[in-house]
Structure formats: C-alpha cells, structure tokens
C-alpha cells in the first residue's frame with residue numbers, strides 16, 4: 470500500500486477519537502508527564518505535536534479537500550518522522566491522565582499506529598517480526614511452544630478442567646519467569662483448583678500485535694484461546710500481565726465478535742479477595758522497606774491500584790513506601806508499547822529514574838507487577854549504582870514472587 474494512499478488518515482479512528490483530536494487545545498500540560506520526552510528531550514513524541522501533525526494529515530486526505538483541490542501530498546520526511554514518534558511512544562497513557570480535556574491517549578495512539586501500518590510506514594525494526602514469530606511458535610519471542618511452562622514448579626497441581634483458569638502470557642512465560650512462578654504458587658496456596666491450557670495451546674493474547682497496529686492474526690488467536698478456555702469449563706480467567714488483562718477485557722470481545730463466555734480477573738484482585746475471605750495467610754515476617762511501582766496498563770489501563778498494595782500490606786513487618794508519582798499518575802517503566810526492543814536506551818534511562826527514586830527513599834526492594842517492567846528492570850540495574858537501605862543493592866521483585874517467599 471502506498472504511503473501517499475488517498476484514503477483518509479481518519480479511517481482507523483472512532484467518531485469519539487476524531488472529536489478528541491479536535492479537542493486538543495495544544496496547552497502542553499501533558500508534556501510534563503511524558504517519559505520519552507523527559508529522557509530524550511525530543512518534542513516530536515509529545516501529544517500536541519502528534520495530534521497537530523495527524524490532524525494535518527487528515528485535512529490533506531479529506532474527501533472534500535480532494536474534491537475541491539485534488540489529492541494533497543504529504544512530505545515523506547514528515548511522515549517518517551511522525552511514524553518514528555508514534556512507535557517511540559510507550560503508550561503509557563500518562564499524557565492522557567494529565568490531559569486538560571480528557572483525551573484517552575492510551576487508546577488513541579494504537580489507532581494512529583494502525584494507520585501508519587496500513588500505509589506501510591510502521592512498525593519499526595524488530596516490532597515487524599512479531600506476526601511471523603507468533604504464527605510460527607505462538608509467541609512474539611519466537612521461542613519453542615513446548616518450553617512455555619518450563620518454570621512451573623512440579624508440586625503445583627493444574628486441574629484438567631476447572632471454573633478458574635490461569636493464563637501466563639508470553640513475557641511472563643519466557644522472560645519474567647519468577648513472576649508467573651509466584652502466580653501459580655499463590656494460586657496453589659489458596660487451594661481452589663485451577664486449570665491451564667497445554668503449553669502448545671496457550672498462544673499470545675494478541676497485545677504485541679494490537680499495540681503495533683498489526684491486526685491480521687488477532688481474530689484467529691482470540692477465537693482459539695476463548696474456545697479452548699470455554700472447553701475447559703473456565704468461568705473466570707486469571708492473569709497477572711497488565712497488558713494481557715487489558716487486551717482480554719477490552720479488546721477480545723470485539724475480535725471474538727460477542728461477549729466472552731468467562732470473566733477476567735487480575736491476579737492481585739483474586740489474591741486480595743482470598744485474603745479477605747480467610748482463604749490465605751502469611752506465615753513469615755519481612756523486615757523490609759518496599760516501594761511499589763504501578764504498571765501503566767494496570768493503573769491507567771484498568772484502574773487496579775489498591776489490590777496489589779493491600780496484598781503487600783498483608784506481609785507482617787513490611788513497610789510500604791510510595792513513589793512521588795503513584796497510582797494512576799505513576800511513572801512509566803519505559804518498556805511498554807513494544808518500544809523496549811527498538812528504543813532500548815530510552816527504556817533503560819526511564820527505568821533508572823524509578824531506581825533513583827527508590828534508592829533516595831531507601832527502599833530495600835522495588836516491587837513490580839508487570840513482566841515488561843520486570844524484564845527492563847534487571848537490565849536497568851546492571852552497572853547502575855543503586856544503593857537502598859544500609860547501602861545494599863536495591864532488589865527487584867514481583868508482588869506474587871514476594872508473597873510466595875513469605876508463605
């Protein structure tokens with residue numbers, strides 16, 4: 470497809486999103502919160518800049534304009550720079566949270582990316598590899614499907630059929646394995662039977678494809694997963710990856726074509742409820758200062774902020790600290806929106822801002838709740854002088870991984 474394709478640039482946007490573009494007053498309030506701009510100083514990624522350019526592209530490809538004045542050409546360099554800006558954004562949504570007119574940017578940016586993919590301009594570099602890898606192995610990392618659950622402890626019992634299903638997700642299963650190991654240990658500890666799909670059947674939820682605007686495989690992936698969980702009798706699907714939770718709850722129904730036959734819960738909701746119902750307790754104490762980082766797609770994405778904190782507060786002796794920016798205003802870890810492979814230096818620099826603050830607050834461990842945060846955290850700590858309480862190295866841990874330590 471031609472980059473100068475005469476279809477309107479507005480075709481991927483809903484009516485509401487077109488109104489949002491028009492509503493931007495270019496006030497610049499959101500600029501203070503953009504992590505990419507903070508570490509690069511590059512204004513092209515900023516929301517008002519992207520919105521201004523995109524509105525201009527829409528005008529140039531508008532039907533009325535073409536009828537009156539003929540097809541308007543858009544400068545190639547401008548298109549390329551714009552494409553880089555939309556794919557360099559981590560889709561963290563911090564700009565939307567701060568937006569003075571309420572633009573839901575976490576949903577808007579993926580649609581701008583979709584348009585650039587339709588024009589053959591995006592995605593960028595390694596982001597292009599995801600569809601082929603998912604077709605081949607079921608995961609965007611192109612790792613063997615049979616290795617997907619190699620981290621699962623042998624003592625964890627997985628039922629053939631159950632009301633409760635657990636979906637590990639690709640980044641947890643292949644990269645942030647201590648997270649998903651902690652998840653199944655916590656689920657086992659509650660004692661309610663849960664089921665999982667066979668390793669070869671638990672394919673990608675589709676988020677990396679959705680977020681990079683590559684939609685072709687999505688319907689097939691979603692149908693395959695929904696039908697497989699339905700066959701196992703699942704009524705509630707539990708997942709810890711915030712991106713998977715967003716994809717399943719917000720986007721699976723439209724790719725599936727109707728309501729899902731099960732509900733979706735984040736693991737922190739299930740574990741928090743299990744504590745409240747007296748089905749779970751903690752035996753050990755932990756004399757540590759913990760600081761919890763809210764993942765963008767958990768806090769701003771689906772509004773879950775208190776459940777992970779309540780779970781951490783159940784650990785006797787643990788002291789919970791807060792980042793200056795927390796809950797729906799939290800900082801981005803830098804790794805989201807499929808930006809971490811292509812714009813790795815940005816991601817490392819952004820995560821180090823969180824490390825610095827955790828050290829200033831004398832935390833012992835930085836507690837995470839997202840596999841993308843987890844994988845960039847390890848790399849960001851390497852070679853970084855991060856000293857927490859008593860001058861010790863700052864530790865990194867996931868909420869459920871930490872909980873499994875104190876059972």
Ligand code: SF4
Pocket residue numbers: 502503504505506514515516557558559560561562563564565574575578801
């Ligand atoms: S979503 Fe995040 S990275 Fe993207 S423009 Fe907004 S604040 Fe910046």
Ligand code: SF4
Pocket residue numbers: 492493494495496497498499500516517564567568569570571572
């Ligand atoms: S805060 Fe909202 S209205 Fe203001 S520049 Fe940013 S996106 Fe536009």
